Amino acid sequence: MQAAHNGHQLALLLLDLDRFKNINDSLGHSLGDQLLAELAKRLRAALPNVETIARIGGDELTLMIEPEELDRLGVDLLAQRAIEIINQPVALAGQEIYTGVSIGIALYPDDGDDAETLLSHADAALHRAKDQGGNQMRFFAPELGQRAHARLRLEADLRRAIEHGQLRLHYQPQRSLQTGALAGLEALVRWEHPEQGLISPGAFIPIAEESGLIVPLGDWVLNAACRQMRDWLAQGFAPPRTAVNVSAVQLSQGRLAAAVTKALEENALPPERLELEITESFLMSDQERAMKTLAELRELGVRLSIDDFGTGYSSLAYLQRLRVHKLKIDLSFLRDVTSNEANAAIVNAIIALGHTLGLEVLAEGVEREEQADYLRAHQCDLMQGYLIARPLPPEAILAFVKDRG
Numbered sequence: 001m002q003a004a005h006n007g008h009q010l011a012l013l014l015l016d017l018d019r020f021k022n023i024n025d026s027l028g029h030s031l032g033d034q035l036l037a038e039l040a041k042r043l044r045a046a047l048p049n050v051e052t053i054a055r056i057g058g059d060e061l062t063l064m065i066e067p068e069e070l071d072r073l074g075v076d077l078l079a080q081r082a083i084e085i086i087n088q089p090v091a092l093a094g095q096e097i098y099t100g101v102s103i104g105i106a107l108y109p110d111d112g113d114d115a116e117t118l119l120s121h122a123d124a125a126l127h128r129a130k131d132q133g134g135n136q137m138r139f140f141a142p143e144l145g146q147r148a149h150a151r152l153r154l155e156a157d158l159r160r161a162i163e164h165g166q167l168r169l170h171y172q173p174q175r176s177l178q179t180g181a182l183a184g185l186e187a188l189v190r191w192e193h194p195e196q197g198l199i200s201p202g203a204f205i206p207i208a209e210e211s212g213l214i215v216p217l218g219d220w221v222l223n224a225a226c227r228q229m230r231d232w233l234a235q236g237f238a239p240p241r242t243a244v245n246v247s248a249v250q251l252s253q254g255r256l257a258a259a260v261t262k263a264l265e266e267n268a269l270p271p272e273r274l275e276l277e278i279t280e281s282f283l284m285s286d287q288e289r290a291m292k293t294l295a296e297l298r299e300l301g302v303r304l305s306i307d308d309f310g311t312g313y314s315s316l317a318y319l320q321r322l323r324v325h326k327l328k329i330d331l332s333f334l335r336d337v338t339s340n341e342a343n344a345a346i347v348n349a350i351i352a353l354g355h356t357l358g359l360e361v362l363a364e365g366v367e368r369e370e371q372a373d374y375l376r377a378h379q380c381d382l383m384q385g386y387l388i389a390r391p392l393p394p395e396a397i398l399a400f401v402k403d404r405g
Contacts, residue, residue: 010108011065014122018100079137100135170391230267243275257296271301331365
């Protein structure tokens with residue numbers, strides 16, 4: 001490296017655009033490339049002493065900082081300037097595109113004395129920035145390298161788990177707030193690691209999304225839930241429907257309808273027994289693709305639900321076009337609904353909006369009787385949460401329904 005030859009310090013900044021995949025999927029790769037080119041141009045104009053600006057992946061740029069720039073600004077201030085530059089809107093295809101950026105920083109020679117090590121350590125710092133919400137910078141620290149290796153091991157283990165049957169589905173009941181009757185179940189994936197035991201979905205779902213394993217994982221969940229519904233029906237147990245979460249990646253690939261058709265046909269299931277939960281954030285980030293996919297799924301006869309509703313920015317007109325069946329109120333609004341006027345107002349508005357559009361409204365994360373009483377008084381249709389039951393394995397669901405109806 002030139003820095004080693006000259007005895008200088010050097011900083012490597014690894015930049016990853018936040019939400020770039022959504023931009024690519026909604027606007028197309030050509031405009032995504034134009035966005036990256038415009039941002040690189042802005043960075044070069046604003047940071048003239050940056051030695052190198054290079055694109056190394058679909059949504060990643062590297063900046064190599066010269067010693068003079070390090071001395072003049074400090075790498076942390078320079079990184080903050082890069083964040084501010086990228087946060088500014090870019091005009092493309094007749095609209096303003098907003099994005100953010102996460103930055104990982106590694107320093108030569110402290111964090112590595114060769115390009116491969118520096119890049120690896122900058123990538124570990126980048127993951128830390130993204131894990132903490134994105135649109136920020138993080139410096140490499142030795143423990144981040146350990147975390148990166150642990151993530152790689154966990155990714156490899158997850159790949160084996162999908163292939164070798166280490167995954168399980170648990171089911172959480174949903175009840176009518178007015179009658180108390182069982183209204184459905186939600187299928188939730190669990191991972192029984194042979195050495196680490198039960199691993200939280202919060203630990204492995206983000207890794208699955210980053211690595212691309214979310215698609216085979218999602219396919220496994222869909223097929224396992226349909227097989228379980230078939231087995232329950234054969235035993236005479238007929239929950240009204242079972243809900244399965246669908247990732248944005250599954251939706252954006254355009255093959256979800258085919259996968260659902262195959263799962264239903266292989267298990268001879270009536271389509272109305274299956275409900276697909278789709279996050280509001282995907283629906284709003286990629287509206288045209290969402291409309292096409294939802295139309296295909298409606299044609300099959302499956303039920304559609306918008307998950308985490310209230311955390312995005314859906315409009316009444318857009319919801320009318322989506323023609324889904326259910327809204328799920330995000331649990332963040334339920335925790336203090338009886339004491340927080342703002343959250344209560346949001347919950348009331350979602351219930352009213354859903355009913356205006358002829359939709360069922362389900363509140364998730366209900367843990368206390370006073371929450372259920374509040375929802376019942378405001379005409380919410382369904383609830384889900386620990387007040388009813390924690391997610392249960394299939395055999396425990398049968399016992400739960402027998403004991404509690």
